Amino acid sequence: MTPPPPGTVILSPHFDDAALSLAGLIPRLPGPVTVVTVYGGEPASHHRVSWWDSVCGFSTAREAYRSRLTEDARACALMGVGSVALDHPDGPYADGTPLTAIDAYLAEQPSDTLLLIPVSTNQSDHQKVRDRALAVTAKLGRATPMFYADLPYTGHLDEWGSAGADDALGRSHQYGLAYQDMASRHDLRLEHELTLTDEQWALKRAAVLCYGSQLAALTIDHGMVMARNGPLRAERVWAVGPGAKDS
Template sequence: MVLSPHFDDAALSVAGLLGRLDGPAAVVTVHGGAPPAQAPVSWWDAGCGFATAREAHRARLEEDACACALMGVEQLTLPNADSPYRDGGTLTGLSELLRELHPDTRVLVPLGTNQPDHAAVRDQALAALTDPAGPRPYVYADLPYTGAVRRWGTDAAVERLTSDPAYGGALRETAARYRMRVAYDVRLDDTEWAAKRAAIVCHSSQLAPVAVGHGPFLRKPGPLQAELVWELEPLGDPTAHTREP
């Protein structure tokens, strides 16, 4: 199960990995709920060309359905509106969902790099995933944010991200609380990249404003052709070295 803070995050960050994994998978968009009916359109949604907040939400649901179908995963949403349309606080439904999962479930949580919504999902999810006999937490590098570090997609990526003053804060913060082991270091071949790009392009309404902040992030070679996922074990966990990967 991938926890996607927004409708495009799973496709951007782990579509390549999802294409390699066996078994059923689901993408849960945590901020997947409709905004209040009379909410004024946010600056982000206006920048995407939408006249109303509800129009943007309807389009994003359709885009996400397209991306999930191409990735071969189940599409799920939680009822939290996107952050411009809510007052913050606890994310509805997230903790309950995680506590009801089968213990064999692998849960992929955003690392939380330079994005408060991602960090909020991470913190609440990890707080719910504390049972050693329950689902196992992993964190994935938030793309395109982490892809901005030099030598991303090489063996030096983790070291560079850890030491990067602009993009390494979330990794350093997580490493202070958990033992982190790279579980998946995914570097896409041309066929895999074409499949991932197709899933990303489903989220067409957001691509232009993302490019304003991150430049030509779909370029090849470029930041989205490498993905990183870490398995987490709490520091001091006596079972850390006895578990199967």
């Protein structure tokens, strides 16, 4: 009997990051696709609600967490992906614990599983996930993961969605520092680029709207995040080393 394909794992720092960044490209990735939320653990009962969760309208940390689990289940069902929540509370509730849940999860995956991690534009939680995943895969002797442009952060680049996006990231001191850091360490080659059609955008919008509890708060820093020509309109993934290709 032929074993099932290894498929794709997307490390999503928070419950909405995979949908925001990759909902359009997910159908192109080798299946089955699993979205793994790293900061997916329930906060301890002693924690007061964080500023972010309060702005999102929640009264307690656990209320926010349980609502987001429900939102994530809906979004993942719409995107046709599996979902896993690692037992690590979100940043304000983490109590300084390291991201060791990533180690155990990745060690259990087939060695040829395709792994996607955020390039980590202007977001410290994303950087922690990226750096931990890189360290773990190196220790396991696995291939370097692919990097995806985390949205909406990277998508505020003026050239976003154009053929010159990579060159612009290589020059930008506002939105390109994470890309420049990874490009200085790895041979980054564009693997996937997608400017969403109206049909693809409608499907992505539906998935992102599942995370409705956070959308109002996102506008504080990201303005018209749900605009048709806003920062979510294009998606980008880079592979490392020989054999990578544009698509």
